[in-house]
Amino acid sequence: MGLNCAIDGPSGAGKSTIAKELARRLGFVYVDTGALYRSIGYYAVSKGADTASADEIVPLLGDISVELKYVDGAQRVMLNGEDVSDKIRTPEISMAASNVSAIPAVRDFLLNLQRDIAGKNDIIMDGRDIGTVILPSAEVKVFMTASPEERARRRYEELKAKGQDVNYDDILSDINQRDYNDSHRETAPLKKADDAIELDTTSMSIDEVVGAIEKLITAEQRKESAPFRTIPAFRRWFYAVLRFIVWIGFSIVFNLKYEGTENLPEHGSVILAGNHRTWFDPILIAIRVKFISAYMAKAELFDHFPLNVIIKAVHGFPTRRNSADVSALTRAENMIRNGYNLTIFPEGTRSKDGKIGRAKSGVAFIASKCGVPVYPVGISFKSKLHFRSKITVRFGKPISPAELHINSMSKADLRAAGELIMSNIAGLVDEDA
Numbered sequence: 001m002g003l004n005c006a007i008d009g010p011s012g013a014g015k016s017t018i019a020k021e022l023a024r025r026l027g028f029v030y031v032d033t034g035a036l037y038r039s040i041g042y043y044a045v046s047k048g049a050d051t052a053s054a055d056e057i058v059p060l061l062g063d064i065s066v067e068l069k070y071v072d073g074a075q076r077v078m079l080n081g082e083d084v085s086d087k088i089r090t091p092e093i094s095m096a097a098s099n100v101s102a103i104p105a106v107r108d109f110l111l112n113l114q115r116d117i118a119g120k121n122d123i124i125m126d127g128r129d130i131g132t133v134i135l136p137s138a139e140v141k142v143f144m145t146a147s148p149e150e151r152a153r154r155r156y157e158e159l160k161a162k163g164q165d166v167n168y169d170d171i172l173s174d175i176n177q178r179d180y181n182d183s184h185r186e187t188a189p190l191k192k193a194d195d196a197i198e199l200d201t202t203s204m205s206i207d208e209v210v211g212a213i214e215k216l217i218t219a220e221q222r223k224e225s226a227p228f229r230t231i232p233a234f235r236r237w238f239y240a241v242l243r244f245i246v247w248i249g250f251s252i253v254f255n256l257k258y259e260g261t262e263n264l265p266e267h268g269s270v271i272l273a274g275n276h277r278t279w280f281d282p283i284l285i286a287i288r289v290k291f292i293s294a295y296m297a298k299a300e301l302f303d304h305f306p307l308n309v310i311i312k313a314v315h316g317f318p319t320r321r322n323s324a325d326v327s328a329l330t331r332a333e334n335m336i337r338n339g340y341n342l343t344i345f346p347e348g349t350r351s352k353d354g355k356i357g358r359a360k361s362g363v364a365f366i367a368s369k370c371g372v373p374v375y376p377v378g379i380s381f382k383s384k385l386h387f388r389s390k391i392t393v394r395f396g397k398p399i400s401p402a403e404l405h406i407n408s409m410s411k412a413d414l415r416a417a418g419e420l421i422m423s424n425i426a427g428l429v430d431e432d433a
């Protein structure tokens with residue numbers, strides 16, 4: 001069983017654009033169910049049938065076989081073996097699809113196909129009745145809307161960009177007509193599921209909508225993976241006070257600049273991965289992150305008193321570099337499962353000149369094993385540090401476990417994931433800070 005995300009809403013609300021981008025980011029399969037109704041509408045039109053007449057459409061169903069195929073991650077609709085994916089995108093077929101979709105036998109005909117796909121994969125499925133009828137137990141349900149005028153404007157731009165000769169008023173009246181049809185039909189009308197989250201995208205950017213739904217999905221993924229505990233309140237309070245004091249101290253000594261703080265994690269049990277410039281990088285990161293972190297530190301540091309006591313007190317634990325230190329990896333996993341973040345410097349060693357090195361495989365391994373996101377952090381400053389030096393700490397957008405594309409924990413997968421993490425970090429570092 002995969003994780004199912006249902007996105008319903010009226011025509012032109014941006015469902016398919018959003019669903020495609022989400023699927024790409026999360027490594028999910030995108031299922032555009034409108035294309036199924038369109039293919040039946042297309043078949044009916046090609047046979048000269050009246051698409052609004054159940055008597056004419058139902059007998060045709062016996063001659064139709066519809067299948068979804070995925071080519072390079074993109075959905076293709078096969079109608080009786082023919083790829084009709086592009087032919088079904090005309091205004092005429094849009095209306096035909098809306099008409100045939102009101103026929104209960106057509107909806108029944110497509111029901112199992114949709115459920116079968118959902119049962120096998122992590123999917124983002126968009127349509128009109130996904131959250132209400134097709135996948136009533138989908139873990140994430142979104143009802144996406146936008147004003148008819150905004151939806152017509154988007155469709156107009158989209159069709160014009162494809163070189164089609166279109167008229168805004170025609171599109172608007174088409175949208176109003178389809179809204180009416182889709183929400184007034186008797187079988188599975190367009191309506192919000194009781195447990196769906198409503199998103200009005202009229203004045204939201206694509207990135208904002210994708211980000212909002214991605215958060216819902218990753219929260220669900222966290223729930224599904226092994227249980228994560230919460231750190232007891234007294235420890236969190238003590239930590240908050242300590243963090244504040246250290247923040248003031250560091251702000252006196254350095255000219256600290258924090259950027260990208262809108263990307264800061266909203267809960268514990270994530271990985272923070274930064275480039276490594278100074279011994280106090282962990283502190284620079286911890287100052288702005290509300291949640292307590294554990295740290296991997298090189299084993300040599302634990303040989304010296306009182307450093308060993310201090311590092312242990314801030315949840316540092318030893319790792320032997322240049323070897324796969326299984327006990328350190330297990331420790332890291334346990335800390336994350338106990339509600340701690342893990343702050344890690346994937347290069348394993350400090351960079352003297354600020355150049356970004358390669359990642360060791362540990363970070364990708366832990367992220368994938370625990371199923372937690374990696375938050376990249378870039379630390380930048382000009383060569384030598386002195387009193388009041390400017391230090392910029394920049395937080396980037398989280399990389400979800402799915403984006404790391406680790407299927408087998410093979411060396412190649414871990415290396416590729418490590419490279420992705422390092423390139424995200426590199427993008428946050430100023431070359432000449």
Ligand code: DC
Binds near residue numbers: 127
């Ligand atoms: O999302 P779309 O515009 O490609 O959908 C075409 C038509 O198909 C739409 O007018 C309503 C219908 N449809 C439906 O009834 N149920 C779905 N799950 C998806 C689409």
